[in-house]
Amino acid sequence: MQNFVFDKLNFLTAGMPLSTGKASYNRAFEILNELNLDGMELEFVHGVRMSEETRRLVKQERENKNLILTAHAPFYVNLNSKEEDKVEASVQRIIETGLAANDTGAFSITFHAAFYMQQDKEEVFNKVKTRVSEISEYFHKNNINVWIRPETTGKGTQWGDLEEIVRLSKEFDNVLPCIDFSHLHARSAGAYNTYDEFAQILETVGKELGQKALENFHAHLAGIDYGAKGEKKHLILEESDMNYKDLLKAFKEFGVKGALVCESPNIEDDAVLLKEYYKSI
Numbered sequence: 001m002q003n004f005v006f007d008k009l010n011f012l013t014a015g016m017p018l019s020t021g022k023a024s025y026n027r028a029f030e031i032l033n034e035l036n037l038d039g040m041e042l043e044f045v046h047g048v049r050m051s052e053e054t055r056r057l058v059k060q061e062r063e064n065k066n067l068i069l070t071a072h073a074p075f076y077v078n079l080n081s082k083e084e085d086k087v088e089a090s091v092q093r094i095i096e097t098g099l100a101a102n103d104t105g106a107f108s109i110t111f112h113a114a115f116y117m118q119q120d121k122e123e124v125f126n127k128v129k130t131r132v133s134e135i136s137e138y139f140h141k142n143n144i145n146v147w148i149r150p151e152t153t154g155k156g157t158q159w160g161d162l163e164e165i166v167r168l169s170k171e172f173d174n175v176l177p178c179i180d181f182s183h184l185h186a187r188s189a190g191a192y193n194t195y196d197e198f199a200q201i202l203e204t205v206g207k208e209l210g211q212k213a214l215e216n217f218h219a220h221l222a223g224i225d226y227g228a229k230g231e232k233k234h235l236i237l238e239e240s241d242m243n244y245k246d247l248l249k250a251f252k253e254f255g256v257k258g259a260l261v262c263e264s265p266n267i268e269d270d271a272v273l274l275k276e277y278y279k280s281i
């Protein structure tokens with residue numbers, strides 16, 4: 001599948017810039033232009049609620065202002081829930097996110113796929129795969145030309161380490177990873193934070209999923225606080241130990257193109273910091 005061809009790495013905010021205040025998408029997009037940022041991840045984390053009118057407006061403004069969009073599905077997703085109705089609702093939430101992405105011109109959606117629920121990892125993989133297969137087929141049948149991206153998760157209780165996400169992506173032609181580098185760092189309680197480790201991730205993705213995966217990337221980054229159980233909370237980059245400089249060097253070295261979404265609490269400030277540093281390399 002190919003819905004967007006990228007010529008560079010784009011820097012996006014996770015949701016509207018803070019300085020948007022109570023204003024709407026129009027103003028948010030203006031601010032992105034003013035800050036020389038490249039786009040936004042639409043945050044449907046508490047539910048996919050966006051009117052038809054807003055979808056049209058966002059699509060039009062995205063085109064007018066030449067922005068890149070992605071979307072984040074609701075947090076209430078667990079494709080491995082023991083309750084069937086919850087699994088079905090989770091599938092539905094991911095599909096609704098895909099429909100909203102398609103309507104607004106977002107190229108990729110991401111979601112936290114499942115919890116292990118203390119079950120055998122192989123069993124959980126197969127359950128997630130079955131559900132993602134339904135979603136993948138639905139997207140094909142309904143011409144939803146949007147990448148489906150399970151995200152690398154931040155806690156050991158959540159399904160989705162790098163290997164699982166890459167392995168799942170190999171099974172479907174419209175599935176690729178969303179690599180949250182802060183989650184990988186937190187989940188491993190401090191690893192994945194050197195140039196060599198970042199390079200290793202990019203090498204794995206390129207080798208297993210092809211160059212297209214590196215030229216059509218969807219990643220998340222923020223400062224992060226973590227402990228033995230993984231992610232605690234997001235931090236401002238400079239107030240954390242997240243080695244964003246070496247990550248950006250690795251991106252440049254590997255020719256990564258696509259979207260890097262900044263999820264720091266000071267959203268646009270860190271997005272600008274990342275873009276400025278990347279340009280200086």
Ligand SMILES: [Zn+2]
Pocket residue numbers: 072110111112151
């Ligand atoms: Zn996420």
